[in-house]
Amino acid sequence: MINLRNDYSEICDPSILDALKRYAYEPNDGYGNDSHSIKAANIIKERLCDKDCDVHFLINGTGTNKTVLAHILLPYQAVIACRSGHVSVHETGAIESTGHKVLTCEGVDGKVTVSEIEAIVKEHNNEHMVMPKAVYISDATEIGTIYTLDELKSLHEACQRLGLYLYMDGARLGVALTCRQNDIKWRDLTRYLDVFCIGGTKNGALMGEAVVICNESLKHDFRYSIKANGSMYAKGFVAGIEFTELFTHGRYTRLASHANAMADILRQAFIENGIPVAYQSVTNQLFPVFCHADIEKLKKDIIFEEMGPSDHDHETVRFVTSWATKKSDMDKCAAVLKDIMQGK
Amino acid sequence: MINLRNDYSEICDPSILDALKRYAYEPNDGYGNDSHSIKAANIIKERLCDKDCDVHFLINGTGTNKTVLAHILLPYQAVIACRSGHVSVHETGAIESTGHKVLTCEGVDGKVTVSEIEAIVKEHNNEHMVMPKAVYISDATEIGTIYTLDELKSLHEACQRLGLYLYMDGARLGVALTCRQNDIKWRDLTRYLDVFCIGGTKNGALMGEAVVICNESLKHDFRYSIKANGSMYAKGFVAGIEFTELFTHGRYTRLASHANAMADILRQAFIENGIPVAYQSVTNQLFPVFCHADIEKLKKDIIFEEMGPSDHDHETVRFVTSWATKKSDMDKCAAVLKDIMQGK
């Protein structure tokens, strides 16, 4: 079977396990106060060309979104997010569980627009409604699209003007920054965002996300928020070793590029075989549309998620490639698609 | 330097890294719905001699306490805990952050007593005060003591009588169950507790805790609570592989026994050298008391935590042994103690 279920199906890049083994018995301070964590933070700051940001390592994705938003919002403040945003739907109310409303907008291509932000801020103009104070975006988005540098700049400018923090969930930042259509550079991130995270889990790490705080006023006491939200590693050095490994010799971007390249093979197969897609993804998540019968055929060879009906006869499915996807599997997958579309 | 700072200073038992490496590229379902997690849960149920309990794997200790208590308490209900209990002090208000008061009692030897529980329940008898609904105990306790089977039975009986859930934080369950003075067996746990956890992080795992729910009425929808509290692994199979490894061939208890054996060497050294201890620990955390000058000397050879003054001239320190502690280090440590106490 070819696995296209998601990009966190496999343990991690073996280099990380090698590194962990190398340090298996080395005693370290706990809770991220260790030399590996400090080193990893410094390497990341260097990559971002920004010595002044703060870098913290948190255990997982939901914990990261929850911790960051709980940290930056006052009790009566809310975050604006796309309806398809991870915090809007897929976190079992983790944001609300910290007391904050998620104000949703429709978005365009899975992306929040400036005019939507302006409309929400305009509507929420008194104390009988929550006060919008942050904008949540994800890059790549939940449907595989990415923000352009111009879009990022416009969001930044709008947030500055409206007194909002701009937070980017970078659970899939690797595939966003390394895809062909991208024009955002690492060094743009700390300039245009107040906070963001660099995803490990979906980019070949064992687990963990790096949170980068750029806005000076948000830096204070973040470790209290990490701990209170249950997002702190006891063995912080595990994350330190991981992220050092990932950000040395360009491994992080190499793993992401591989995922994108594998997705390109599928994208090409869609075009060649006239398979429509539900969203114009440019990264490692693909959303082809098939008739029900073809989906049953696909299941014989491929593991994937079904996303629900696109019309009466058709359904959207999700194919996800990753750092671990093999080219031979993608070639097989292309052949399967060809056979199915040719009615074999 | 000899490291006695804590029992989560080293990455993990190498056998776990070997197992992770063995499965590095194996595709698995996410979020704990994988065969490794199911297998690990079954092995643990077998160890507990209880097929009916539910076993879940959560990311870390604070997250575990927070998730369990948020799951079992209604908004106006509170948990009773020892003043020295981990949830009372050392979790940055994580329990309160889910809306619940921690009702503290003094405890005896770091353990909650039946009469304290009774007194708190008696006091909190109307709707102007929180309603006590759970009792938090830890075994081993935060000061290294353990519950006897009789104490556990009495707490169980009291909780049943008073309508309280009994939750045991087993972050250090390994050293509790394997220490010489212990008379609680694995199979007693599901009989006398409503919920408990089996700690991985402090017993040689990379990270993670196994939560065991015994009370039928508390089992429903626990995965919702795990997710909402940010305590769910995306790569649940990592925990599955870990706990399978730990609970195969008695590794979990072997690692714990080692930690206890290493502590015994120190305990013996305390006796031989007339070093008083602040608490009668029987497990891997030791609390010797030294004068200030001796503490300065200790720092040259040993890494440890200072716990504050015991009287004007003396201070309590904490020595913690672990699965990773080397016997040669303990012998050296004993020698250092001897030298210092003989005024060398």
Added chain:
Amino acid sequence: MINLRNDYSEICDPSILDALKRYAYEPNDGYGNDSHSIKAANIIKERLCDKDCDVHFLINGTGTNKTVLAHILLPYQAVIACRSGHVSVHETGAIESTGHKVLTCEGVDGKVTVSEIEAIVKEHNNEHMVMPKAVYISDATEIGTIYTLDELKSLHEACQRLGLYLYMDGARLGVALTCRQNDIKWRDLTRYLDVFCIGGTKNGALMGEAVVICNESLKHDFRYSIKANGSMYAKGFVAGIEFTELFTHGRYTRLASHANAMADILRQAFIENGIPVAYQSVTNQLFPVFCHADIEKLKKDIIFEEMGPSDHDHETVRFVTSWATKKSDMDKCAAVLKDIMQGK
């Protein structure tokens, strides 16, 4: 000036002040444990033809919604509500502040439909999303419409089938039950709802809402929830005296009927003068649409709220009548509308 701003602009029906004065020096037990509160609860139960429901008096509307939903939902559960529902927009995130997501649907005429509920329940089918557990409806709705008995029965049946609680915010229950188009009777309420409230504040009371719990499983410990949510009267007897007064000699419905009758005069004026309305309200809130110039003219004689543009040239405004509205004012208002629409 004619006041049409809202239905809580005036202190209260003078009979309530008379009753309060009558008992000014009478000593009473606090917190609702007094004879007046018990009497008021009994009168309400009689009115509802249901001896088995529980009746509690809470201080205000937002507190009531917050307390009820915090009481009936588990931490990972959510409430379904119309986008225009009071809990969705106008409570500054009070529901989210207790940890719960409000799942919004579009609604039809300000009312939640069965098919919307079904769609939301169908979508939220696993632990990565919140679990819908309650439906919030308001009668009259925020746009002046009301539920029919058939609609209420259908919602009840759907909620039973889907395992949801049905909660009705009756902040404006008086005008709903007494308007001409209504076919729901008091005795239907406890049959088809799990919880509801009977609004005092907007129906001539000084302040306060009566919460009625019909579902046996939701009754326990509600007073703990009232207190913890800050919604408990110290002087509960004030509410007891108020609601006794309101539910004696049909005063509650008489005050509501008056508000509806006053609204009818305006509705008639809209028809006679060809003034369109944004929503087909049948109760005491009216939403006429005017061009900008006419709105400026209206402001000379009438106090009202502006609801935002309906198209480029027109705006919707809100006229609210109440128990305190004078017929002479409504006649004047009709004359003003006539003059304006005739271009005078």
Added chain:
Amino acid sequence: MINLRNDYSEICDPSILDALKRYAYEPNDGYGNDSHSIKAANIIKERLCDKDCDVHFLINGTGTNKTVLAHILLPYQAVIACRSGHVSVHETGAIESTGHKVLTCEGVDGKVTVSEIEAIVKEHNNEHMVMPKAVYISDATEIGTIYTLDELKSLHEACQRLGLYLYMDGARLGVALTCRQNDIKWRDLTRYLDVFCIGGTKNGALMGEAVVICNESLKHDFRYSIKANGSMYAKGFVAGIEFTELFTHGRYTRLASHANAMADILRQAFIENGIPVAYQSVTNQLFPVFCHADIEKLKKDIIFEEMGPSDHDHETVRFVTSWATKKSDMDKCAAVLKDIMQGK
């Protein structure tokens, strides 16, 4: 029967009902944006000799404590309070329900001491524990004692030095400021406190508390916190009228002085009859100690609360006088006490 149960047993000073009746039909803006509320705020500012503080009117006591603390604390911050403090025990976890731990200290005579604050701040020195950020005091305290000006200044100085906010719960501020032993003046309050409230409910108002924010940095957006916490009046003008009435012609202090004078009669009777007291109250709450048999006799004539055993044979009870207590009742009460103590 003589009522000594509490100081919120009677509706309110009749002058307030008269004022409410005077304005019964006057239309007003909602939510505290009315002329009465503005006037009341100004009168209070004048009384405080401070034009710069902000004054808000909230519905009730628990709501006030909850709203203020939720407003001034960040999620990981905690409030220090006396074990006997209202927020520590008697609010059903309302503070914890907003996510904050209450750090309790023993106190002396029901009052928090500087050295206790210093010890708590010293202990809580890293991110594994909550961060103390506010101190809660009540004046008069829950056991009837009061702070001296020197104590208040010392607390202020300590809080400034340690970076803590000082919040005073003035639910019984009236009896504190008007009792013979008091040397704090109204104008001292805004100088030495960051926030405080002036209690209405327990000093003759129908309901409601005035919150005064003195610290500039805490003023912003407080109305959002009031609303989100369910503590906002729809009919804010009711509070406006009440507090205008109370703070005109010295009525607030006159009502409080009366309560104190009534308590003095009882205090004198305790001395004359050799009745010991549990706490050295100087205000309107008294805590005499009786043997069980005498308590049974007292119950024939007096309504009061029992506070639990003081030793094997004796019990502490609570006698509370109020604005509504009649002198003739106190004389009768003194006679009853005399008879009982003389064994009649």
